Amino acid sequence: MSAVVAEHDDHHDHGPAKGLLRWVITTNHKDIGTLYLLFALAMFFVGGAMAMVIRAELFEPGMQFVNPQFFNSMTTMHALVMVFGAVMPAFVGLANWMIPMMIGAPDMALPRMNNMSFWLLVAGVLLLASTLFMEGGAPASGWTLYPPLVLQTGKALPFAIFSVHLLGISSIMGAINIIATIFNMRAPGMTLMKMPMFVWTWLITAFLLIAIMPVFAGAVTMLLTDKFFATSFFDAAGGGDPVLYQHIFWFFGHPEVYVMILPTFGVASTIIPVFARKPLFGYSSMVHATAAIAFLSFIVWAHHMFTVGMPIAGELYFMYATMLIAIPTGVKVFNWTATMWKGSMTFETPMLFSIAFVVLFTMGGFTGLMMSVAPADFQYHDTYFIVAHFHYTLVPASIFILMAAGYFWLPKWTGHMYDERIGKLHFWLSVISVNVLFFPQHFLGLAGMPRRIPDYAVQFADWNMISSIGGFIFGASQLLFLYIVIHTIKGGTGEKVTSEVWEDAAKHSLEWTLPSPPPYHTFTTPPTVIPTEHI
């Protein structure tokens, strides 16, 4: 690096490399954070375009646009791209940008691995996307890749599996880096129980990732050997069991969905106190609730499989264990409400998205509680009711909080203020259309519409059309966000941004003590005062 700025003597204060190469070789946590966030935003639109294909086909009964096989590829790829290409990388991007600045560290602990983990992600997602153009089409078995169905995939199968391996390696590297950074690079005085909630939730998430990604890699490797090397892990004819795959997959899959929601909790716990002008209510119970949810996520996996044919003892155990999740999750919602209580609230765009998150995530939580009841799940399972449930916990929860984080920290990252009016317009369009999109899906599921179907009986027509209209408006509204991001990077409103950006934000967390935008290298000497407002 120092060669690039050879005329400088001060190696501690050099800037980035010049030109495009800067982004390829960078080891700077801010650059890598930006790369992750922009890549995630791009994939959000790719996955979103696939969702638009799905909603267009479902706009009316009958088959209008795509054949059923391609429709199944769309549902599969939409999920894989959104999970592994958009939501997870977006949170890793936030972690890269914010964790060092929040704990007073100069950079991530393992900067070269950081670079590698980003480029492996790009390779993995591109490999996955390339399967769309292969003979036999992209995987069409749903993102869960259940055998025996997934073994009927054409040429794409080994490529999809290798792509999962790459994504897994990338995630594990990212997780190791985050854990190493948090454990080794905190500023003096920043004890674990003084860390901002976002750092805490990411620490716990990183442990989840290290525990589960190898399990997923193992599961798909068994698919690979079943298909090409004559093993029979999941084939009854050779002594295997297709349901074994589901157990392994969901041992990964359930913690995986918490990988997408725990950092969401962290961001919400960061934003709400700033705009309520109050400390976070129940900091230590928030930390403990996060840890409890993470622990429970490992022992509830078979609630995704209530109808697969388990013994009654299994059904009952997984029902009871799943119901328990409602307790720590409830604690979190109550804490956020108590944080707002008797505050002095203002409603800038990040706060609006955060409040919508608390309300709509709780709705997703309610339907989750309903589905935890095993006998009732014999009706709900694999219908649009579950589609509504997990989209409520992912779109107006994870995605909304990512939007909130964007609005909250863009002024810090760029030194420019976004346009509040367009931000609010984006919020209101999003929050209304997302409910028009997903709320009717509860009705469809209860009325008997199965998920993953490209065509349906005519009694489901009206709600599907309404849902599709909501989907199109929601999709189009996100172009506003793209506009706002570009506009803000290019100078925004032109308003001068202070280091705090938001009123008294520096009382809550260290990043607000730095100039906006922060210099290329920050906290090369550790901060001396640790904010404690959030505790």
Place this chain on the structure above:
Amino acid sequence: MKKTKQLFAGLILMAFGLGTAQAAYTLNLMRGVTKVSNDLYDLHMLILWVCVFIGIGVFGTMFYSIYHHRKSKGHKAEQFHENTAVEIAWTIIPTLILIGMAIPATKAMIELDNVQESDMSIKVTGHQWKWEYEYLDNGIHFFSNLDEGSNKVRQVGSGLDPRSVPNYLLNVDKPLVIPTKKKIRFVFTSADVIHSWWVPDLGWKKDTNPGFINESWTSVDEPGTYRGQCTELCGKDHAFMPIVVIAMNEPEYNAWVEQQKAAAAAEAGSAGKEWTKEDLVAKGKAVYETNCASCHMPDGAGLPGTFPALTASPVVTGDINAQVKLVSEGKGMMPAFGKVLSAVDFAAVVTYTRNGLGNSVGDAIQPLAIQALQSGIPVAGKNE
């Protein structure tokens, strides 16, 4: 024009919100027609009301706070950030609510699981993409496919109106018939991938796993027709393998059983006779449209890159025995039809593909030859 109208209707519905013009479809789970489905409905409503009650409390508090505790109204922020009593309360109370929910849920689960003391058993086998029913007590055995009307409309770009078909996508050529007021035990398995058998009015769904047996049960009091669908993604035509159950009072059911036995005997007879090529081609066209057209297309053109064309295909225009073997055993995404089609249907569809769809190979294969072959075929799914 039709689309514009529907779009407009959709927008009006949105504008008026819920509660208007909705007689035609339900918003909630239906009670169903069995004791289990009624118990599950009550359980569903109980949890729903618990959620509504908690929701009103939490959201009510939040919106009260959002309205009153805002800076623009001059509210000054208080700085409290913990309260042990409150925190204990909102941990204990939800725990008690959960215990209250778990008790009826456990009872319902045990009831759902009890397949003992059944009056009769039906074996259900999932296939890509049809259901196979076998009455284990009297030997009745048949396949149930999507009905012809729906099948025509649901082809990509058919341009036909789904509303013109009664029970679009929820109708079959041969429904499952059960007697009322009997405890019927179902055993489930699959010949290929995992499917799931769901009739909402019966109150449950159950996965069909290849190589394994699952069980469930039902007892229907009132005669009627109950419809459902496959609910586990099982490939391309997952949306097109519905389930129809007709519950009949015992005398009608017994008459149906006799009728089925007579029809089976007639079918067995027809496989034994010598068929002309023309008769096979004529019958084969219908078999092709039910079983093959959704991938290979009604005109045999296939779908380039995904499903091969049959017109001028080297397999179809090549050795007839090689084609029979491929159709019988399946390949990749193509299901194995050896145990799925009757000898007559099998011979007819193969003969049709060779002498229709723009091909003119000129030969034919007799049902008797297929019968001989089928008796030597290894059993699919290892479950018979």
